[in-house]
Amino acid sequence: MTQEAIKKDIQPEPKAKIALRGVSKAFGSNHVLSDLDLDVPEGKSLVVIGSSGTGKSVMLKCILGLMEPDSGSILIDEQETTKLHHKQRSKLMHKFGMLFQGAALFDSLRIWENVAFGLVQGQGMNKKEAREIAIEKIKAVGLKEEVANLYPAELSGGMQKRVGLARAVATSPEVIFFDEPTTGLDPIMADVINHLIIDSVQGLGATALTITHDMASVRKIADYVAMIWEGKIVWKGPVETLDHSDNEYVEQFIHGRADGPITRRIV
Amino acid sequence: MSQADATKKENSSVNPVILLLDFIGGIGAAVLNFLAALGRLTDFAVRSVKNCFLPPFFPAQLMRQLIDIGYYSLPVVGMTALFTGMVLALQSYTGMARFNAESAIAGVVVLSVTRELAPVLAGLMVAGRVGAAIAAEIGTMRVTEQIDALRTLSVNPYKYLIAPRVLAATFMLPVLVLIGDIIGVFGGYLVSVYNLGFSPSPYMEQTWKTLENIDVISGLVKAGVFGFIVSIMGCYHGFNSGRGAQGVGAATTNAVVSASILILIFNYIITQLFFS
Numbered sequence: 001m002t003q004e005a006i007k008k009d010i011q012p013e014p015k016a017k018i019a020l021r022g023v024s025k026a027f028g029s030n031h032v033l034s035d036l037d038l039d040v041p042e043g044k045s046l047v048v049i050g051s052s053g054t055g056k057s058v059m060l061k062c063i064l065g066l067m068e069p070d071s072g073s074i075l076i077d078e079q080e081t082t083k084l085h086h087k088q089r090s091k092l093m094h095k096f097g098m099l100f101q102g103a104a105l106f107d108s109l110r111i112w113e114n115v116a117f118g119l120v121q122g123q124g125m126n127k128k129e130a131r132e133i134a135i136e137k138i139k140a141v142g143l144k145e146e147v148a149n150l151y152p153a154e155l156s157g158g159m160q161k162r163v164g165l166a167r168a169v170a171t172s173p174e175v176i177f178f179d180e181p182t183t184g185l186d187p188i189m190a191d192v193i194n195h196l197i198i199d200s201v202q203g204l205g206a207t208a209l210t211i212t213h214d215m216a217s218v219r220k221i222a223d224y225v226a227m228i229w230e231g232k233i234v235w236k237g238p239v240e241t242l243d244h245s246d247n248e249y250v251e252q253f254i255h256g257r258a259d260g261p262i263t264r265r266i267v
Numbered sequence: 268m269s270q271a272d273a274t275k276k277e278n279s280s281v282n283p284v285i286l287l288l289d290f291i292g293g294i295g296a297a298v299l300n301f302l303a304a305l306g307r308l309t310d311f312a313v314r315s316v317k318n319c320f321l322p323p324f325f326p327a328q329l330m331r332q333l334i335d336i337g338y339y340s341l342p343v344v345g346m347t348a349l350f351t352g353m354v355l356a357l358q359s360y361t362g363m364a365r366f367n368a369e370s371a372i373a374g375v376v377v378l379s380v381t382r383e384l385a386p387v388l389a390g391l392m393v394a395g396r397v398g399a400a401i402a403a404e405i406g407t408m409r410v411t412e413q414i415d416a417l418r419t420l421s422v423n424p425y426k427y428l429i430a431p432r433v434l435a436a437t438f439m440l441p442v443l444v445l446i447g448d449i450i451g452v453f454g455g456y457l458v459s460v461y462n463l464g465f466s467p468s469p470y471m472e473q474t475w476k477t478l479e480n481i482d483v484i485s486g487l488v489k490a491g492v493f494g495f496i497v498s499i500m501g502c503y504h505g506f507n508s509g510r511g512a513q514g515v516g517a518a519t520t521n522a523v524v525s526a527s528i529l530i531l532i533f534n535y536i537i538t539q540l541f542f543s
Contacts, residue, residue: 066415086423093421104416107407121325122421167420177419 014041017207023072025058032058034231045201045208047218050228056211065089097173101180103164105152111163112148118171137166141196158189169200178210182217194220215254311503315433318425328431336397337439343396344389348447351384352454360463373470374477376455381482385447387534390493394526398501401432402522405505406515433498440494441487485541493530500526
């Protein structure tokens with residue numbers, strides 16, 4: 001094999017958009033994250049799986065700056081972010097979009113105002129222009145234009161999730177975070193949301209970090225999968241290798257077995 | 268119960284020294300918890316005030332709060348002031364008549380209303396209406412991750428949620444109290460003239476003669492401080508609300524109780540500063 005052919009065969013390691021190094025976070029004596037390391041490759045979709053209470057949400061909140069880690073480093077585009085001043089953090093937030101588990105729509109605002117919120121209040125865009133973008137995004141997630149003037153309480157859970165997704169992508173972020181995007185939805189709506197996530201992420205060319213324990217969702221949206229257990233990443237690899245991980249935690253989790261190392265430790 | 272716990276309990280139940288140490292330790296822990304809570308509240312209040320004066324500003328939010336806190340509290344404060352003025356006139360008459368000092372009723376009513384009753388009662392009523400609403404709304408936003416959502420959308424929750432409420436309450440409570448002063452004095456006038464048989468002109472003349480600028484000003488200063496207390500306590504407890512319905516319920520209760528107690532304490536302090 002020639003040197004050129006060898007070079008072609010080797011897949012270059014994607015550059016990390018987000019890199020966590022030795023991140024720890026404890027609440028009293030409860031050590032939620034313990035020296036956690038994780039790379040999220042640029043332009044790829046990484047899904048973190050793990051049982052409830054293993055530190056998935058805390059990890060996400062630390063990356064977003066909603067919580068401060070006790071120690072360790074969180075690099076975004078190779079820049080340290082754990083000790084950012086408020087203004088620098090606000091600037092960094094322009095790179096992010098986030099779909100919350102319960103959508104977290106603002107009750108007092110209409111749907112289009114929710115979607116346009118980051119554009120108007122966060123970036124200072126005028127309302128007319130922001131409304132046009134918001135309606136475009138509302139249509140892109142499969143909702144009718146009439147929905148734009150309703151309030152969140154008038155929508156079903158699945159529709160709220162779609163609006164949450166529209167809000168997350170409205171500012172064309174570089175990184176999109178998804179917190180349990182399909183939890184509480186019926187299988188059909190969950191699949192619809194999965195497709196919308198793929199379309200949104202690929203359409204923007206964004207990096208995506210999702211936390212979930214919905215395996216159907218994992219197989220659909222992930223390029224890479226990482227498993228978190230007791231505040232550490234115990235396995236990471238391309239989604240194609242998930243079924244041959246040779247990791248007892250991953251094996252138990254993806255097959256949903258009652259017996260295994262996870263339940264033994266919990267009991 | 269483990270053996271160690273059982274042994275400890277047995278020892279502490281018989282040994283007076285250990286009992287005393289436990290008691291002192293308990294007091295120490297309570298004091299430390301109180302100081303920690305006071306520190307958190309002070310930090311929250313300083314941040315809130317700072318964010319009232321630093322851009323970006325949210326005028327639409329401020330306008331909404333001015334209407335919610337000011338305009339919609341008017342019926343409650345108005346009714347409270349009216350009936351307080353009326354009762355005050357009746358009670359004063361009963362007392363003053365014993366000393367043939369009925370002519371002092373107009374002065375008693377106007378001084379009591381402007382200096383004490385209008386600001387304190389308006390503060391307590393607004394603490395119940397507005398403080399509870401603020402704590403419940405912000406607490407629900409905390410529980411449903413709406414406050415986290417604000418941050419991810421590059422919006423500072425102190426500027427968007429807290430500052431408009433603090434500014435609106437601090438500004439609107441003096442306005443409410445000023446209106447309450449007028450209604451309260453009018454209530455006293457109604458009872459004195461139509462129930463107790465006073466002549467209207469001498470009653471009003473006595474009212475004006477007794478009233479001084481400092482009486483009204485001290486009441487308005489109190490109202491501004493009480494408005495600040497009500498909004499800060501509502502925002503603080505809502506912002507730090509526990510999880511679930513129980514957490515929001517507790518935040519609401521704590522907001523109203525703490526605001527009410529602080530209103531009574533600061534009422535004494537301000538009165539002392541103005542009139543000692």
